[in-house]
Amino acid sequence: MSASVVQLTESKKHIQHTHRVFENQKKAFYDNPTPSLAERQENLNRLKQALLTYQDRLVEAIDRDFTCRSRDESLIAEVMPSIQGINYALKNLAGWMKPSRRHVSILFQPASNKVCYQPKGVVGVIVPWNYPLYLAVGPLVASLSAGNRTMIKMSEFTPHTSALFKELIEATFPEDLVSVINGEADVAADFSARPFDHMLFTGSTAVGKLVMRAASENLTPVTLELGGKSPAIVSADVPMEDAAQRIAFGKAFNAGQTCVAPDYVLCPADRTQAFVDEFRARFSEMYPSLRDNDDYTAIINERQYNRLQGYLEDARAKGAELVEINPANENMADGTHKIPLTLVLKTTPDMKLMQEEIFGPILPVVSYGKLEEAIQFINDRPRPLALYFFGYDRDQQNQVIDNTLSGGMCINDSLMHVAQDDLPFGGVGDSGMGHYHGKEGFLTFSHQRAIFAKQKFNSGKYVYPPYGTSFHKMVYKFFIR
Known part of the structure; x- marks a missing residue:
């Protein structure tokens, strides 16, 4: 059997696996659409412990993929910020999750306004090869903090790291909560075409355009972390x-x-x-x-x-x-x-x-x-x-x-x-759109749901038709100026 046929067969398996996991995660989300603070904290702690347990093996895998990658660079740029990002989310998550009270104009009193931060659903993350651990964990931390299910497509150019990270995730989370997808470019193309509730891509501007084009077919909102000439x-x-x-x-x-x-x-x-x-x-x-x-x-x-x-x-x-x-x-x-x-x-x-x-x-x-x-x-x-x-x-x-x-x-x-x-990370124009890290990551992967509420007394009835009353004229006089 030729290498191309073998790759085609493997890609088909990865794609079928992607579709199955996506459907399972959708169902799991509908069964539990709003995970509690305790559930989210538990998930973050499990991820942290897994990273601490696997850190030496992860550093070795990254070194193999690069043929020579400084151990200290991997610790400084991959392991340490991943752990620190989890710690920061754990410390602040309760505050992030609290509904935000908003002002109500006298026109609409008595009533209340608030913004609730709800999970979006199933999030897709596409990871590049240059920092394969940190650029997988960072979005995952934000997604879990916001209460989502997450699918992660790792780079085919870091096979050792991608395989090990898949092992780590499978040992830590059920597949319908977090799943890692490996495979070649055709698997990535199919992945980007899934109707995710949000998708984050890190990579080149050229590929980012393809991802955004695929996402547009499903009206999937995207965060694009691209590059450019800094x-x-x-x-x-x-x-x-x-x-x-x-x-x-x-x-x-x-x-x-x-x-x-x-x-x-x-x-x-x-x-x-x-x-x-x-x-x-x-x-x-x-x-x-x-x-x-x-x-x-x-x-x-x-x-x-x-x-x-x-x-x-x-x-x-x-x-x-x-x-x-x-x-x-x-x-x-x-x-x-x-x-x-x-x-x-x-x-x-x-x-x-x-x-x-x-x-x-x-x-x-x-x-x-x-x-x-x-x-x-x-x-x-x-x-x-x-x-x-x-x-x-x-x-x-x-x-x-x-x-x-x-x-x-x-x-x-x-x-x-x-x-x-505590700073958002993201691009502008050709270098990307959207932000994550810290609170901005939580907000990116949350639906900010506006809720206006009133109880029995309805002040709004005074502006109902028929129009042209003296009350209408008084309202216009005071509020259209």
Whole structure:
């Protein structure tokens, strides 16, 4: 039997399994449409204990999928924020669930207004390959907090992690509460076409459009966590060591395979060489070697490796200056999937790396004159998922905040806004729509049901027909002005 036939057979099994689980979760939701606070807390605690139990195996599985993924990066970026997100939800869930009292105009008194937060039903989550644990657990925490059933489609590019996470979930939850779906791209396409009550997708803008198109057939609301070209602005007077060190950390973490990694740097023209020198020094301190250094993560697979090499070749052919930072001068081109962090100078708009999200250890440096020019450069392009400004002048900070738009922003740091439990995370425009994390995650996966209530006395009868009475005229006089 050929490999293609085997894959087709396996895909059919995964799709049939997806359909069956979806129907079972729908039925389970109708049987218990409003789980209590205690039930939701129990589910979150069970997930937390499972993650603590499996954490070493999960870190090892992620390492195998990347061929080299720093254990500390997996703990810092996957395990720790997953646990902290659960802890934050457990601490605040009772308050989130309380109905919100709202004002009632004198026109409608006596009555009451409130907003109740009810589960939507069955939630679908599509997980990317770059942070396969955290980007599965984060949406799951929000969905469970809101009282939903959840189906999670893991990435086919992280087979070891996906299989282990499926094992973890099956050992922790009944299938009609949480279920993991694995399989290839055709399984993901079918998954996105299910009539979920809400769907969250994390991945590229191109695939996000396909997911949204499939969801539209069912009028399924979607949260799209996409990417884009997140800029980092270096101001004219920030200490260069401070900016270079923090940008180097954000770009080198997971070898740049992060949706909010700094995608390019906007640097004053007269400070470009200083940035290059400081960046090289700070990166070399963190990574004195690359090839056999477990701290420096590899590119996930051959396809992504070749894509990144293609960006470098295209830039070189179009006149760019490439500054490869390889502190130990190691040979990286004989089978390893590691790419030295490479600064790219003298870029032009027609270069692929200035048009596409890089998603790897390549960092273009674009020169500017005045801060207004850097702001205009950003505003002339699709709205990014993150924006970073490095400078201690408060007026300049506010100038960038007030005159740009991005999903999120850090001032004098990179990546760290994603780890703030009490901040919403999401994109805008081409970088996505909707938010989650913390309370915003609870709200995203809850139906905010408006309830107006009155009892026996009905003041509204005084404006019933026939119209034109003196009472109608008095109401219009006082309330239409």
